[in-house]
Amino acid sequence: xxxxxxxxxxxLGGLCFQATAAPLSPREIIEGYTAQATQLExxxxxxxxxxEMGTLRAWLGEAQVYLKQEDDKQLAFTIRRVQAQAGLIQxxxxxxxxxxxxxxxxxxxxxxxxxxxxxAEEAFRFEKELVELERKTQEETP
Amino acid sequence: MRRAxxxxxxxxxxWVVFLGCGVPPKTAELVAFEQMRGGEYASVIREQMxxxxxxxxGAYHKALAAHNDxxxxxxxxxTRVATIFWRTATARVEQKDFADAMKASQHRLRQAEERLxxxxxxxxxxxxxxxxxERILAMQSRLAMAExxxxxxxxxxxxxxxxxxxxxxxxxxxxxxxxxxxPGPFNKAQAALTMxxxxxxxxxxxxxxESAAFAAADATAAVAAARPLHEVVLKxxxxxxxxxxxxxxASARSGVEARIEARGLVVTxxxxxxxxxxxxxxxxxxxxxxxxxxxxxxxxxxxxxxxHTDNRGRPERNLALxxxxxxxxxxxxxxHGVGADRLQPLGRGDEEPVSDNSSRAGRAQNRxxxxxxxxxxx
Numbered sequence: 292x293x294x295x296x297x298x299x300x301x302x303l304g305g306l307c308f309q310a311t312a313a314p315l316s317p318r319e320i321i322e323g324y325t326a327q328a329t330q331l332e333x334x335x336x337x338x339x340x341x342x343e344m345g346t347l348r349a350w351l352g353e354a355q356v357y358l359k360q361e362d363d364k365q366l367a368f369t370i371r372r373v374q375a376q377a378g379l380i381q382x383x384x385x386x387x388x389x390x391x392x393x394x395x396x397x398x399x400x401x402x403x404x405x406x407x408x409x410x411a412e413e414a415f416r417f418e419k420e421l422v423e424l425e426r427k428t429q430e431e432t433p
Numbered sequence: 434m435r436r437a438x439x440x441x442x443x444x445x446x447x448w449v450v451f452l453g454c455g456v457p458p459k460t461a462e463l464v465a466f467e468q469m470r471g472g473e474y475a476s477v478i479r480e481q482m483x484x485x486x487x488x489x490x491g492a493y494h495k496a497l498a499a500h501n502d503x504x505x506x507x508x509x510x511x512t513r514v515a516t517i518f519w520r521t522a523t524a525r526v527e528q529k530d531f532a533d534a535m536k537a538s539q540h541r542l543r544q545a546e547e548r549l550x551x552x553x554x555x556x557x558x559x560x561x562x563x564x565x566x567e568r569i570l571a572m573q574s575r576l577a578m579a580e581x582x583x584x585x586x587x588x589x590x591x592x593x594x595x596x597x598x599x600x601x602x603x604x605x606x607x608x609x610x611x612x613x614x615x616p617g618p619f620n621k622a623q624a625a626l627t628m629x630x631x632x633x634x635x636x637x638x639x640x641x642x643e644s645a646a647f648a649a650a651d652a653t654a655a656v657a658a659a660r661p662l663h664e665v666v667l668k669x670x671x672x673x674x675x676x677x678x679x680x681x682x683a684s685a686r687s688g689v690e691a692r693i694e695a696r697g698l699v700v701t702x703x704x705x706x707x708x709x710x711x712x713x714x715x716x717x718x719x720x721x722x723x724x725x726x727x728x729x730x731x732x733x734x735x736x737x738x739x740x741h742t743d744n745r746g747r748p749e750r751n752l753a754l755x756x757x758x759x760x761x762x763x764x765x766x767x768x769h770g771v772g773a774d775r776l777q778p779l780g781r782g783d784e785e786p787v788s789d790n791s792s793r794a795g796r797a798q799n800r801x802x803x804x805x806x807x808x809x810x811x
Contacts, residue, residue: 368507368510371510371514372510372513372514372517375488375513375514375517375518375521376517378517378518378521379517379518379520379521379524382520382521382524382525382528383520383524385524385525385528386524386525386527386528386531389527389528389529389531389532389535390527390528390531392531392532392535393531393532393534393535393538396534396535396538396539396542397534397538399538399542400538400541400542400545403542403545403546403549404541404545404548406545406549407545407546407548407549407552410549410552410553410556411548411552411555413552413556414552414553414555414556414559417555417556417559417560417563418555418559420559420563421559421562421563421566424563424566424567424570425566427570428566428569428570428573431570431573431574431577432573
């Protein structure tokens with residue numbers, strides 16, 4: 292049972308890091324997720340997923356402890372949660388990016404629509420001036 | 434009572450066993466997950482994120498199984514995993530929603546940019562058209578100014594022509610001495626012309642035109658008034674000139690006395706007859722031919738032939754003699770081509786002596802024929 296859980300963890304870790312043919316050891320899996328956590332922290336420059344990152348770091352710490360204690364069962368469970376948590380953080384960061392991009396796009400739309408309205412008003416003003424000039428020209432044509 | 438106590442004990446034991454065999458209450462995390470799972474969002478997650486949904490569902494069922502197996506740690510683990518997958522799915526759905534919103538915003542942005550570009554084009558076109566219209570207006574203004582200037586120049590030319598015409602009319606009036614013959618209209622014309630010239634110089638063309646018209650009218654009136662008088666003067670001058678030439682011709686001839694008097698040229702011939710006779714001496718025909726020549730030169734002039742005698746003899750006889758002698762001269766002249774209707778013989782007798790009859794020389798002076806070439810009455 293424990294052995295099968297370890298193999299499951301290795302399989303998932305391997306999928307996550309696109310591992311080559313050789314299966315990864317639990318230590319390598321933990322190191323892989325630790326590196327991914329660092330990457331995610333770097334990506335979280337605005338510190339929007341601090342709490343989630345804390346959980347991930349805590350579980351990575353637990354995994355290290357279980358690795359040392361050679362508690363394969365708990366190690367497998369923890370790695371499973373670490374994997375899911377890393378996916379969650381990735382998704383949350385992607386969502387935040389998408390939200391920001393959508394917000395920026397919406398703001399850009401507002402700004403551009405304001406520019407378009409202002410430009411349309413300006414164009415209308417010039418067109419009105421043109422009509423007035425054309426009328427004047429017509430009047431002064433002998 | 435004992436039976437009662439004895440009967441209650443098994444029930445208590447059965448209740449304790451029942452409680453011991455029952456499923457413990459779900460953990461708060463599991464309950465929270467189930468609430469999340471039962472929410473309206475669940476169908477969205479199932480449709481849009483089926484893989485994550487299945488992962489979450491799998492973990493949830495494992496959690497339930499662990500819970501039922503009274504394995505709280507394992508149940509907690511699976512609950513957490515289920516929750517994490519559920520939240521991940523939720524985040525992905527929201528990410529997709531934001532991505533859709535962004536696409537919609539980008540679409541609106543493109544539309545706004547098209548409107549902006551359209552407005553910019555309209556503005557540019559309007560500005561260009563305004564610039565064109567302003568150039569047209571400026572050209573129209575210049576054209577109007579040029580036309581105004583041309584009209585002014587045309588008007589100036591017209592007025593100048595009228596002023597020039599007035600000047601010419603006044604010069605014509607001057608040339609026929611209108612200042613003398615018709616001073617009233619001439620002076621008015623001169624004053625009006627001065628005003629016209631001043632007004633023209635000052636650019637007051639209307640006033641110049643009016644004054645020029647007055648000047649021309651007055652000058653024309655002056656010319657009309659002065660011309661007949663001037664023509665008379667001219668005729669008189671012409672006659673005077675003619676008489677001078679005739680005088681010159683006559684004076685050049687020896688023995689002929691000629692002078693110009695108020696009535697005309699008077700040519701006096703003497704010793705044309707023998708004493709007491711009225712027949713012209715042959716040797717005097719030459720002098721009479723001079724008269725013929727003078728008569729031809731002044732062919733428009735009437736000629737009075739006055740006969741004069743000295744005072745010897747009776748006056749009646751002298752008068753008759755002088756008349757016959759005048760007639761003899763008239764006959765000679767008419768016989769030599771001078772029209773008889775131009776000739777008038779007139780015997781004066783001894784009434785108009787030009788010298789003293791007491792001396793021989795004086796009497797010789799008084800015996801004479803005066804050929805008077807009369808100035809016409811103009």
